[in-house]
Amino acid sequence: MDLKVETEMEQVGAGKPSGAGKGRIGALLNRLPQNYVILLVFVGICALFTIWTDGLFLQPDNIVNVLRQISINAVIATGLTFVIITAGIDLSVGSIVAIVGVFAAQLLVKIPSTFPVWGIIFLACLGGLALGALIGAFSGFTITRFRVPPFISTLAMWASARGLAFILCDGRPVWNLPIQFNYIGRGYIFEKLIGPWFPVPVLIMGIVMYTAHVILTRTTIGRYIYAIGGNEEASRLSGINVRRVKMFVYIFSGLMAALGGIILTSRLASGQPNAGQSYELYAIAASVVGGTSLAGGEGTIPGTLIGALIIGVLYNGMNLAGVESYSQNVIIGAIILGAVLLDQMKKRK
Amino acid sequence: MDDVLEMKGIVKEYPGVKALKGVDFHLKRGEVHALVGENGAGKSTLMKILGGAEARDGGEIILEGRKVEIQDPHQAEKLGISIIYQEFNLIPFLSVAENIFLGREPRRGIFVDWRQLYANAKAVLDQLGLDIDLKAKVSGLSVAQQQMVEIAKAISVKSRIIVMDEPSATLTMHELERLFGLTRKLKEQGVGIIYISHRLEEIFEIADRVTVFRDGERISTREVRDVTKEYLIREMVGRELKDDYPKRNAVAGQELLRVEGLTRKGVLHEISFSLRKGEILGITGLVGAGRTELVRAIFGADPIDKGEIYLEGRKLRILSPQDAINSGLCLMTEDRKRQGLVLGMTVRENITIADLRGLSRAGFIHGVDERRIAGRFVRELNIKTPSVEQRVRNLSGGNQQKVVLAKWLFARSRVVIFDEPTRGIDVGAKQEIYRLMNDLAETGTGIIMISSELPEVLGMSDRILVMQEGRIRAELGGGEATQETIMRFATQALVQGG
Numbered sequence: 050m051d052l053k054v055e056t057e058m059e060q061v062g063a064g065k066p067s068g069a070g071k072g073r074i075g076a077l078l079n080r081l082p083q084n085y086v087i088l089l090v091f092v093g094i095c096a097l098f099t100i101w102t103d104g105l106f107l108q109p110d111n112i113v114n115v116l117r118q119i120s121i122n123a124v125i126a127t128g129l130t131f132v133i134i135t136a137g138i139d140l141s142v143g144s145i146v147a148i149v150g151v152f153a154a155q156l157l158v159k160i161p162s163t164f165p166v167w168g169i170i171f172l173a174c175l176g177g178l179a180l181g182a183l184i185g186a187f188s189g190f191t192i193t194r195f196r197v198p199p200f201i202s203t204l205a206m207w208a209s210a211r212g213l214a215f216i217l218c219d220g221r222p223v224w225n226l227p228i229q230f231n232y233i234g235r236g237y238i239f240e241k242l243i244g245p246w247f248p249v250p251v252l253i254m255g256i257v258m259y260t261a262h263v264i265l266t267r268t269t270i271g272r273y274i275y276a277i278g279g280n281e282e283a284s285r286l287s288g289i290n291v292r293r294v295k296m297f298v299y300i301f302s303g304l305m306a307a308l309g310g311i312i313l314t315s316r317l318a319s320g321q322p323n324a325g326q327s328y329e330l331y332a333i334a335a336s337v338v339g340g341t342s343l344a345g346g347e348g349t350i351p352g353t354l355i356g357a358l359i360i361g362v363l364y365n366g367m368n369l370a371g372v373e374s375y376s377q378n379v380i381i382g383a384i385i386l387g388a389v390l391l392d393q394m395k396k397r398k
Numbered sequence: 399m400d401d402v403l404e405m406k407g408i409v410k411e412y413p414g415v416k417a418l419k420g421v422d423f424h425l426k427r428g429e430v431h432a433l434v435g436e437n438g439a440g441k442s443t444l445m446k447i448l449g450g451a452e453a454r455d456g457g458e459i460i461l462e463g464r465k466v467e468i469q470d471p472h473q474a475e476k477l478g479i480s481i482i483y484q485e486f487n488l489i490p491f492l493s494v495a496e497n498i499f500l501g502r503e504p505r506r507g508i509f510v511d512w513r514q515l516y517a518n519a520k521a522v523l524d525q526l527g528l529d530i531d532l533k534a535k536v537s538g539l540s541v542a543q544q545q546m547v548e549i550a551k552a553i554s555v556k557s558r559i560i561v562m563d564e565p566s567a568t569l570t571m572h573e574l575e576r577l578f579g580l581t582r583k584l585k586e587q588g589v590g591i592i593y594i595s596h597r598l599e600e601i602f603e604i605a606d607r608v609t610v611f612r613d614g615e616r617i618s619t620r621e622v623r624d625v626t627k628e629y630l631i632r633e634m635v636g637r638e639l640k641d642d643y644p645k646r647n648a649v650a651g652q653e654l655l656r657v658e659g660l661t662r663k664g665v666l667h668e669i670s671f672s673l674r675k676g677e678i679l680g681i682t683g684l685v686g687a688g689r690t691e692l693v694r695a696i697f698g699a700d701p702i703d704k705g706e707i708y709l710e711g712r713k714l715r716i717l718s719p720q721d722a723i724n725s726g727l728c729l730m731t732e733d734r735k736r737q738g739l740v741l742g743m744t745v746r747e748n749i750t751i752a753d754l755r756g757l758s759r760a761g762f763i764h765g766v767d768e769r770r771i772a773g774r775f776v777r778e779l780n781i782k783t784p785s786v787e788q789r790v791r792n793l794s795g796g797n798q799q800k801v802v803l804a805k806w807l808f809a810r811s812r813v814v815i816f817d818e819p820t821r822g823i824d825v826g827a828k829q830e831i832y833r834l835m836n837d838l839a840e841t842g843t844g845i846i847m848i849s850s851e852l853p854e855v856l857g858m859s860d861r862i863l864v865m866q867e868g869r870i871r872a873e874l875g876g877g878e879a880t881q882e883t884i885m886r887f888a889t890q891a892l893v894q895g896g
Contacts, residue, residue: 268761269754276751279740286699286737287752287805288723346742 136345154320185303796827
């Protein structure tokens with residue numbers, strides 16, 4: 050019997066020296082280090098900027114500011130995290146932001162004002178979200194039915210959706226949106242009671258990310274998403290409807306991009322066909338910095354949140370510290386690479 | 399001084415475990431030296447150290463009387479050490495000749511000298527007496543042919559030592575004969591060969607000496623002609639193993655599964671058979687006979703052109719594995735790492751994946767129940783793992799196989815199809831898998847077992863189907879089957895044709 054245990058020990062030992070403790074505590078230890086390093090990086094960056102800016106960075110209103118700034122990217126990155134965990138990619142999200150923004154803005158302007166204004170806003174948002182989901186569904190369809198690689202399928206959509214956004218509005222931004230619509234992007238919750246401390250986009254981000262986290266960790270479809278990313282063939286042979294799960298993640302990604310587009314349109318108080326340029330790359334960056342593996346099977350929503358925070362804090366902190374914008378981009382690039390390198394080094398150990 | 403290799407006091411430690419506890423090993427010139435031992439006994443670790451894939455923590459390596467340091471695989475190759483792993487290191491979309499000389503292509507200026515390349519490759523293949531198309535892409539070759547290419551590659555670098563790690567795992571008897579022929583030829587040329595295998599029969603056929611490993615130590619080295627199979631098994635497990643194939647009390651009951659006229663163009667032709675409750679039906683034949691294709695078709699993993707499947711007289715409509723699972727069928731694939739498990743997920747998640755819906759309400763997984771059930775299977779099947787939260791990647795082959803079985807037991811399968819259930823699994827774990835199969839049969843589950851190992855087929859099955867070229871060539875009852883009759887049917891057309 051002794052021999053058997055030893056045999057297993059070698060197998061375990063040959064893998065990474067994980068915190069293979071007992072039961073639930075072991076499980077907790079196994080999980081913790083996933084975001085651990087990146088959390089430290091985040092805290093380190095915050096500490097650095099606090100010192101650099103003589104505490105300006107840590108002022109409550111600046112923190113609220115950072116959270117509001119990252120909210121759109123965090124929402125989009127949430128959708129993308131789902132896709133990337135299945136070992137896919139969605140490059141079309143930035144273009145979806147634009148086309149949904151233009152589309153929703155046009156609905157706002159064109160729905161006859163006989164409707165109550167909140168009704169119009171509701172319908173416009175619903176229409177925008179539906180369009181985003183539809184575009185995601187189209188990408189998902191070409192990927193699952195015709196086996197077009199996700200990179201290609203969504204790259205095509207990245208180009209087409211952008212073009213359609215311009216066609217939809219003849220290349221002219223849509224202005225004169227109802228003033229109440231601005232609330233989504235610029236408003237504050239309970240502003241009269243507590244003042245301007247709780248931006249609406251931050252609330253949206255919170256709800257979306259919490260829901261997404263619950264879906265990933267507690268539901269069957271969440272489990273299937275990880276399984277497919279970990280081993281698609283084994284998942285199929287275990288009876289998972291791989292096509293349906295993949296359709297779900299691309300629709301979800303489209304939906305999240307659409308939500309990001311609506312928030313942005315409200316912030317800008319106009320539908321801009323050239324809005325959301327490079328947003329796909331920021332979202333991928335947030336997801337990957339947060340520990341999502343492009344090879345699939347790994348990633349968490351809390352990780353993505355930290356990833357989005359790191360990018361947001363960097364831009365904000367560098368602005369406060371007076372770093373000019375060319376250097377900002379160089380540093381952001383270096384940080385993205387560094388964060389992932391750190392993660393890889395931890396894994397190799 | 400006829401030792402080509404001497405390894406002295408080799409020590410290797412992993413966190414928490416000593417994988418090699420000061421091992422001595424000698425290899426003579428022109429000998430085939432078999433290494434045996436259970437998974438994790440240390441034989442693979444020793445070979446990784448020899449091949450430069452792992453660094454040793456102690457001891458020394460002496461090659462032809464000279465002390466050497468082997469830092470990486472490249473250096474090992476330069477020293478004339480070639481290791482042929484179970485997973486080949488060939489580039490699928492390059493030709494045979496290109497693969498043999500990969501990274502060492504003859505050049506003319508910056509261009510590859512193709513004529514020279516083919517000439518060299520042909521010389522190597524001729525030396526080995528191999529008849530493989532030099533320009534064929536490796537992806538189109540059979541597993542056996544790919545193995546030959548690996549060996550040719552080893553020869554082309556003028557290897558003095560060739561290590562074959564489980565070379566027979568994917569070969570049919572016919573192909574195995576060719577491998578043995580090739581091995582003997584290498585031996586004559588003075589190459590020292592280290593042969594690792596779980597199939598003890600082969601060792602008696604090909605090896606000169608055999609070394610048994612257990613628990614990170616070398617237990618013994620003997621001349622093969624001085625030992626018996628029972629002796630080796632005793633040395634390997636450190637105890638007596640009774641009965642290669644445990645007896646069971648199950649009595650075959652009513653018909654459970656019936657397959658009629660199953661056809662997949664060019665692959666399967668009009669296959670019909672039935673399976674009763676509590677029966678173990680063996681399916682055998684040479685690799686490429688269509689055995690795996692047959693069960694994949696039944697399971698809905700591959701489309702079929704014609705044919706019907708009935709479960710207890712009820713016609714099934716199986717268009718996907720999902721349909722098959724819902725009907726109570728399951729398939730334990732031969733390649734568990736690629737098709738059976740999500741290696742990065744935990745034992746718990748792998749066990750429950752096929753019937754997660756049974757564990758959830760409104761899409762939410764019941765976490766407490768899930769942990770409880772996973773824990774129960776780990777205990778019942780005696781899966782050796784520190785916890786249910788261990789990633790399956792870190793388990794040994796036998797325990798991974800048990801996790802796959804647990805998955806299907808949890809999905810309440812009524813027909814369990816095993817495709818090469820004991821491939822690459824050590825002797826002790828094999829016995830456990832056999833016992834579990836018997837236990838399953840006793841509960842009335844119908845079992846289909848594909849296997850290339852004839853003693854296993856003969857020892858475990860109530861009935862045996864022999865396949866060849868996508869057809870069932872014979873159905874043999876438990877009594878009438880022998881290795882000879884099976885091979886006769888399995889090679890029918892080949893014998894007639896040649």
